[in-house]
Amino acid sequence: MTEELDAGMVAQRIAESDQVSEPSPNGEVGRRRRRKEDARLLTGRTQWTDNIQLPGMLYVQFLRSPMAHARITRVDVSAARELPGVVAAFSGQDLASEQGSLPCAWPVTEDIAIPEHPPMAVSEVRYVGEAVACVVATDRYRAADALEAIEVDYEPLPPVLDMNDALAEGAPKVHETGNKAYTWKFAQGDMEAALRDAPVRIDRTYIQQRLIPSAMEPRAVVATTDGETFTMWSATQIPHILRVMLALTTGIPEHKLRVIAPDVGGGFGSKLQVTAEEVVCLLLTKRLGKPVKWTESRSEGNLTVHHGRDQIQHITIAAESDGRIRGVRVELLVDMGAYLMLVTPGIPLLGAFMYNGIYKMDAYDFTCTGVFTTKMPTDAYRGAGRPEATYAIERAMDELAAELNMDPVEVRRRNWIKHEEFPYTTIAGLTYDSGNYEAATDKALALFGYDKLRAEQADRRDRRDPVQLGIGVSTYTEMCGLAPSRVLGSLSYGAGGWEHGSVRVLPTGKVEVVTGSSAHGQGHETAWSQLVADALGVPFEDVSVLHGDTAISHRGMDTYGSRSLVVGGMAVLSACEKVKEKARKIAAHTLECSPEDVEFSQGVFRVKGTGAQKTIQELALAAFAAHDLPEGMEPRLDADATLDPENFSFPHGTHLCAVEVDTETGHVKIRSYVAVDDVGRVVNPLIVEGQVHGGIAQGIAQALYEEAVYDAEGNLLTSTMADYLLPSAADLPDFVTDRTETPATSNPLGVKGVGEAGTIASTPAVVNAIVDALRPHGVHDIQMPCTPERIWRALRERAQA
Amino acid sequence: MPRITVTVDGIRYEEDVEPRLLLVHFLRDRLGKTGTPIGCDTSNCGACTVLLDGKSVKSCSVLAVQADGCDVVTIEGLAPGNGQMHPLQRAFHEEHALQCGYCTPGMVMAALDLLRENPDPSEEEIRHGLEGNLCRCTGYCNIVRAVRRGAQEMGQAQEAGQEVRTP
Numbered sequence: 017m018t019e020e021l022d023a024g025m026v027a028q029r030i031a032e033s034d035q036v037s038e039p040s041p042n043g044e045v046g047r048r049r050r051r052k053e054d055a056r057l058l059t060g061r062t063q064w065t066d067n068i069q070l071p072g073m074l075y076v077q078f079l080r081s082p083m084a085h086a087r088i089t090r091v092d093v094s095a096a097r098e099l100p101g102v103v104a105a106f107s108g109q110d111l112a113s114e115q116g117s118l119p120c121a122w123p124v125t126e127d128i129a130i131p132e133h134p135p136m137a138v139s140e141v142r143y144v145g146e147a148v149a150c151v152v153a154t155d156r157y158r159a160a161d162a163l164e165a166i167e168v169d170y171e172p173l174p175p176v177l178d179m180n181d182a183l184a185e186g187a188p189k190v191h192e193t194g195n196k197a198y199t200w201k202f203a204q205g206d207m208e209a210a211l212r213d214a215p216v217r218i219d220r221t222y223i224q225q226r227l228i229p230s231a232m233e234p235r236a237v238v239a240t241t242d243g244e245t246f247t248m249w250s251a252t253q254i255p256h257i258l259r260v261m262l263a264l265t266t267g268i269p270e271h272k273l274r275v276i277a278p279d280v281g282g283g284f285g286s287k288l289q290v291t292a293e294e295v296v297c298l299l300l301t302k303r304l305g306k307p308v309k310w311t312e313s314r315s316e317g318n319l320t321v322h323h324g325r326d327q328i329q330h331i332t333i334a335a336e337s338d339g340r341i342r343g344v345r346v347e348l349l350v351d352m353g354a355y356l357m358l359v360t361p362g363i364p365l366l367g368a369f370m371y372n373g374i375y376k377m378d379a380y381d382f383t384c385t386g387v388f389t390t391k392m393p394t395d396a397y398r399g400a401g402r403p404e405a406t407y408a409i410e411r412a413m414d415e416l417a418a419e420l421n422m423d424p425v426e427v428r429r430r431n432w433i434k435h436e437e438f439p440y441t442t443i444a445g446l447t448y449d450s451g452n453y454e455a456a457t458d459k460a461l462a463l464f465g466y467d468k469l470r471a472e473q474a475d476r477r478d479r480r481d482p483v484q485l486g487i488g489v490s491t492y493t494e495m496c497g498l499a500p501s502r503v504l505g506s507l508s509y510g511a512g513g514w515e516h517g518s519v520r521v522l523p524t525g526k527v528e529v530v531t532g533s534s535a536h537g538q539g540h541e542t543a544w545s546q547l548v549a550d551a552l553g554v555p556f557e558d559v560s561v562l563h564g565d566t567a568i569s570h571r572g573m574d575t576y577g578s579r580s581l582v583v584g585g586m587a588v589l590s591a592c593e594k595v596k597e598k599a600r601k602i603a604a605h606t607l608e609c610s611p612e613d614v615e616f617s618q619g620v621f622r623v624k625g626t627g628a629q630k631t632i633q634e635l636a637l638a639a640f641a642a643h644d645l646p647e648g649m650e651p652r653l654d655a656d657a658t659l660d661p662e663n664f665s666f667p668h669g670t671h672l673c674a675v676e677v678d679t680e681t682g683h684v685k686i687r688s689y690v691a692v693d694d695v696g697r698v699v700n701p702l703i704v705e706g707q708v709h710g711g712i713a714q715g716i717a718q719a720l721y722e723e724a725v726y727d728a729e730g731n732l733l734t735s736t737m738a739d740y741l742l743p744s745a746a747d748l749p750d751f752v753t754d755r756t757e758t759p760a761t762s763n764p765l766g767v768k769g770v771g772e773a774g775t776i777a778s779t780p781a782v783v784n785a786i787v788d789a790l791r792p793h794g795v796h797d798i799q800m801p802c803t804p805e806r807i808w809r810a811l812r813e814r815a816q817a
Numbered sequence: 818m819p820r821i822t823v824t825v826d827g828i829r830y831e832e833d834v835e836p837r838l839l840l841v842h843f844l845r846d847r848l849g850k851t852g853t854p855i856g857c858d859t860s861n862c863g864a865c866t867v868l869l870d871g872k873s874v875k876s877c878s879v880l881a882v883q884a885d886g887c888d889v890v891t892i893e894g895l896a897p898g899n900g901q902m903h904p905l906q907r908a909f910h911e912e913h914a915l916q917c918g919y920c921t922p923g924m925v926m927a928a929l930d931l932l933r934e935n936p937d938p939s940e941e942e943i944r945h946g947l948e949g950n951l952c953r954c955t956g957y958c959n960i961v962r963a964v965r966r967g968a969q970e971m972g973q974a975q976e977a978g979q980e981v982r983t984p
């Protein structure tokens with residue numbers, strides 16, 4: 017039985033979660049704490065950006081290009097300005113001198129082409145949905161009406177949609193500089209020798225289809241000014257980065273600009289962006305002196321929230337006949353879309369060090385070319401580069417197993433880093449600090465009933481059952497906890513990867529924590545409270561966590577890349593240590609002993625060998641009163657810490673998926689799904705399981721359902737939620753999740769991060785299972801999403817061949 | 818402009834509305850009932866689900882004028898007050914059935930309607946019953962568990978003779 021299925025255990029945990037008020041003797045870390053965030057979210061007392069109403073507020077709507085590629089020859093907004101309720105209307109040209117260019121913070125090579133990216137197009141549009149004009153009116157409906165009165169003349173230019181065509185000689189150009197943004201290479205070991213000498217070679221091409229991240233809360237922006245200072249609320253994951261970038265782009269001085277991320281309804285990387293709408297709203301409030309609000313419609317969002325993935329992956333494995341890998345070569349074409357947004361060019365590089373996966377080899381060769389097309393730009397989407405890498409290597413490992421007629425688990429075993437070999441420096445140059453692939457895999461195999469399912473599979477094959485059983489394996493790792501600043505620097509990223517935290521013990525002994533992480537569903541308020549409760553020995557309820565407002569949390573690097581706990585949580589912990597040291601000094605002073613003689617346990621400072629003691633709450637009051645503090649000590653019990661991680665962290669795990677594929681209809685049913693993840697030490701198992709569930713669902717969605725489709729003219733066919741198939745509860749199975757726990761050695765708590773793991777692992781597990789089911793029919797790949805039609809066609813083609 | 822009379826979470830409102838005004842915009846922008854969010858413009862996501870005369874509707878696909886004379890219950894009106902939560906809200910909390918919480922109001926209201934029709938649904942029935950409500954965060958496992966738990970608790974509370982708000 018897995019943990020979740022045991023009703024008795026659940027009941028006990030609930031009982032446990034309900035008794036509160038005392039610091040828990042066994043510690044908060046590791047408890048299934050119900051979330052502090054839930055009550056207001058469950059009762060509708062939320063503060064989504066679109067909920068914010070300010071006196072005199074005006075509403076903004078954007079007119080967007082219906083053409084994938086065209087020259088703008090005329091924009092006339094004058095008729096719109098005449099309509100009732102309309103306060104202003106502007107074309108890109110009207111704002112040309114002040115709107116600047118949207119930033120790209122990751123120039124991955126010296127010679128990268130970074131085209132100008134005006135928030136509203138001025139002379140040329142390069143994707144359907146690009147903003148060309150905006151209207152400001154007294155209500156949403158009037159603003160929308162007024163868009164129809166704007167006249168725009170376009171002179172069509174040829175769309176550029178296919179990456180291979182885009183790179184061909186004489187192809188129409190997206191930008192004057194051409195269609196290639198950059199080529200980035202990495203090589204280690206002698207790949208030529210591996211390819212020459214190894215008896216087995218697997219060559220495959222995989223398509224990472226374009227995805228629409230689809231956070232449930234559409235984007236929204238509110239901007240206001242008092243004439244001198246500016247405040248922006250935005251549905252963003254990155255209030256801190258956004259503030260810096262807006263200051264750089266708009267010229268509004270950083271210290272006059274406050275950015276607030278209130279309740280944010282999911283992001284998955286899609287709200288890690290500096291958007292045209294944010295810049296324009298700021299300019300509009302500056303011009304008009306009134307608060308403005310823009311709220312995206314979902315259809316607008318499908319067109320204009322950055323997309324994810326979109327790569328053509330060529331992968332070659334050179335191997336010995338016993339299955340041992342000699343080398344891996346990867347060549348990527350990555351669709352940048354029409355412009356380079358905040359971290360567009362860097363996304364595939366986050367995968368560059370991951371195509372070797374958990375395996376040992378002598379040589380590795382990676383080349384990536386970024387290509388411009390006339391589509392919405394791509395950028396971070398859950399996993400960002402690492403799901404793509406894991407997909408390619410895990411698919412190819414199954415092909416290697418099939419080629420050698422080996423069990424896919426066995427071929428992995430022969431290649432993976434053994435638990436006694438950690439820390440291990442991989443061929444890609446990363447040092448994996450810890451892991452135990454054997455333990456996670458063995459646990460997953462047992463939970464899954466691997467042997468029994470293989471026996472059933474053999475039986476169905478023998479019987480030529482029209483419903484075939486397929487088993488998919490994915491043994492993944494990922495680099496997360498982004499990131500050591502020196503590594504980001506070596507990859508030409510424009511900023512660091514540190515995080516900030518501060519902890520203040522208030523006069524009454526309650527604790528306020530300020531974190532630079534910016535939660536949008538992850539449960540930081542709960543998890544950070546658990547961390548601090550243990551570190552300071554205070555009750556969980558006595559801690560509150562503040563975040564997401566640059567006026568409160570003045571320093572931070574925000575939330576993405578499974579970094580919050582590993583970097584942000586550890587910064588908070590580090591601040592707690594400083595608070596404790598300060599309290600120890602006050603205790604020693606008050607109790608008239610030396611600080612070395614004071615021991616700390618569960619919120620109490622005791623003089624060794626005597627009964628004399630002070631609680632942290634008493635010491636907080638003493639610091640506040642400041643009547644009798646140690647010489648030179650400032651009267652406050654608080655501390656800050658800015659922490660730069662020494663290494664990435666490397667969660668890993670084994671996911672197993674069993675599918676039934678109806679070979680007559682192509683229909684796929686996931687029969688069982690088992691995930692055993694090793695995310696190191698766990699602060700809150702409930703939250704970890706939730707992250708894993710959601711991650712798996714998103715990965716399955718890529719494997720089976722989702723794809724952003726453009727037609728031959730460059731129109732997005734999947735521009736609404738009716739066309740872009742997000743899975744519902746009816747489309748997904750229950751997941752069996754479990755864990756192994758190999759603590760990270762790179763931070764004091766041993767945590768690794770969990771936000772992206774499920775998404776990274778699950779896509780190849782599902783597709784491997786489908787292909788495994790179809791292999792006896794001669795099928796060895798299905799392009800994602802593996803729709804019934806694609807499966808049915810593949811089977812038919814093989815049958816006809 | 819037509820004048821409508823509508824009761825929302827127990828309070829009666831009389832308002833002049835444009836005929837094209839959506840119920841969800843009426844609730845959010847006119848009445849300040851921002852507990853009900855909007856997730857799409859094609860009636861696919863279910864985030865905006867409320868109870869209209871006891872039955873769940875997607876308030877983005879109903880005009881405010883169509884709600885004239887009706888009783889609307891939103892997520893804000895579900896709890897009995899004084900810090901208490903409805904058993905289904907509590908079940909969502911206990912089972913960690915929400916992360917960002919954006920789908921949650923709609924999910925809870927849709928699940929209530931599901932339980933009204935089927936007080937003891939199987940996992941399969943819950944999954945199909947909530948097909949019109951999308952969640953991008955949870956993978957639905959815990960939502961299904963929460964609805965099961967909510968069903969049990971509502972059943973027990975009713976057996977014990979307590980009043981549980983079922984539409």
Ligand code: FES
Pocket residue numbers: 854855856857858859860861862863864865866875876877878
């Ligand atoms: S907002 Fe009503 S269904 Fe999406």
Ligand code: FES
Pocket residue numbers: 232281282537914915916917918919920921951952953954955
């Ligand atoms: S909890 Fe975020 S969409 Fe459901």
